[in-house]
Amino acid sequence: MIGFTFGFSSILFLFLVILVASSIRIFREYERGVVFMLGRFWKVKGPGLVLIIPIVQQVVRIDLRTVVFDVPPQDVITRDNVSVKVNAVVYFRVVDPEKAVIQVAKFFEATSQLSQTTLRAVLGKHELDELLAEREQLNADIQKTLDAQTDAWGIKVSNVEIKHVDINETMIRAIARQAEAERERRAKIIHAEGELQASEKLLQAAQIIAQQPQALQLRYLQTLTTIAADKNSTIIFPVPIELLNALINRVGPAA
Known part of the structure; x- marks a missing residue:
């Protein structure tokens, strides 16, 4: 009888140890436990030590990290x-x-x-x-x-x-052609803008020279200086058209 009691006590103690061990849950700082009581949601527990009633409660472990x-x-x-x-x-x-x-x-x-x-x-x-x-x-x-x-x-x-x-390769080639065409378009626009700005500056210069005829003579002398500095063997002198007209008028009646 004593032996039976001792054996039953051992089994009961072992059962209690297993029951307590199965009821303990430890959740890390980044974990939570969703607890259900008889199939119904009860609460969210964790982190740390959490006690769960076996069979009656079930827990689902969820990781909160990214x-x-x-x-x-x-x-x-x-x-x-x-x-x-x-x-x-x-x-x-x-x-x-x-x-x-x-x-x-x-x-x-x-x-x-x-x-x-x-x-x-x-x-x-x-x-x-x-x-x-x-x-x-x-x-x-x-x-x-x-x-x-x-x-x-x-x-x-x-x-x-x-x-x-x-x-795909076909589309890559099409994109490359489109980019090349775009660069050519921009180059033409820049060239045209340069021509426009140059013409505006020439117009301003012509207006200034028209107001001051002496500026044309100064520009003429500056051009001769530039030509002479290049050590050219041939120098071209621009002759005013008015001088040629005067010579033609004089030679014409004599002829």
């Missing part, structure tokens, strides 16, 4: 009907453990799939030039759209970064 995942390359057709492949990186974290467990099944997979569809939807509203030149604005648009949709799940999308835009 999660980073790659969005696989997505086929996107831009607004100007250009097909490209785009991949991105999404940063998010759980801010409400209760919603992350109750409102959505497997919040990580749900956020990943939503990121892929949102990436295609947002980028499809923009042209290729905007996709290449305005990445910061597009990142902000995608992040804002994702954050609004995941708010009901207790998820905060903090940042989205477009990593790479893959364009």
Whole structure:
């Protein structure tokens, strides 16, 4: 009888030890436990030591740290009907453990799939030039759209970064030709603006010389000085047309 009592006490003590051990949960600083009482939500516990009543209570462990995942390359057709492949990186974290467990099944997979569809939807509203030149604005648009949709799940999308835009070779050559044409257009405009400014300055000079005829003689002497400094063997002297007319008038009657 004594032996049976000792054996039963040992079993009972061992059962109590196992029961206490199974009721102890330790949550790290970045973890929380969503506790259910008989299948109904009770409260969120943690961090630190938490006691759970076995069988009656169940707990789901949630990590609150920022999660980073790659969005696989997505086929996107831009607004100007250009097909490209785009991949991105999404940063998010759980801010409400209760919603992350109750409102959505497997919040990580749900956020990943939503990121892929949102990436295609947002980028499809923009042209290729905007996709290449305005990445910061597009990142902000995608992040804002994702954050609004995941708010009901207790998820905060903090940042989205477009990593790479893959364009086929034909489109790359077309972009290169477009850039070359743009540079030629700018060069022609700059050349035309230079000609316009030069003509305006010549007009101003002509007006000044017309007001002061002595300036023409000074300009003539300056030109001769410049020619002589070049050590040319031939020097051309400009002769006023009035002098030629006078000579022709004198020679004409004699002939």
